[in-house]
Amino acid sequence: MRKLCFAMLLVFGVLHWGQAQEAKLKKAFNGKNFKGWVEPENNVWWTIDDGVLHAKSDPEKTGSILWTDKDYNDFVVQADFLYGEGTVDTGIFLREEAQQIQMGISGSLKRDMTGSPYIVGKGYPVEAEGVADILKPNEWNTIKIKAVDNIYTVWLNGQQVVTYEASDVPEEGPIGLQLHPNRDMTTSFKNIKIAELR
Known part of the structure; x- marks a missing residue:
């Protein structure tokens, strides 16, 4: 009986995981306006042009975060990103x-840490693997992040580069795109998609 119960739980788990894996990515940025996002007050950082979301530092380099207008539990977020001018330091919250996947040059490490988790108070607990061979610095790249409970899995241009088990993770919250403060930079995003896993 115990073996039967275990087998049933195993099958249920596999089916549930399969459903989560097959969750459909839905367009989260319409390429026209900030629908689905919380545009910052007195926005001077974020502009939209021909389906592309552009971020540019203001003269005071105050930085900005563009948050989704809804919270997510478990999810997959995928976006195309393009490095722009200056020292690009961006990421997805x-x-x-306090929980971020880095794209671009780390301010503390002074090197590209794309795909690596940055956790406030811990820095970079692990580093994404093989990024130097995968990343196309002067072209559009695609990053995909799956957050299931406290497990983050990251793919760069279709290749898995890191899995990280975080701690002190909130059950739900918004997803954010970062324009780092104290930087003079530009960066761009397009084809932003999100799938809710629960």
């Missing part, structure tokens, strides 16, 4: 500002 996961449920809160």
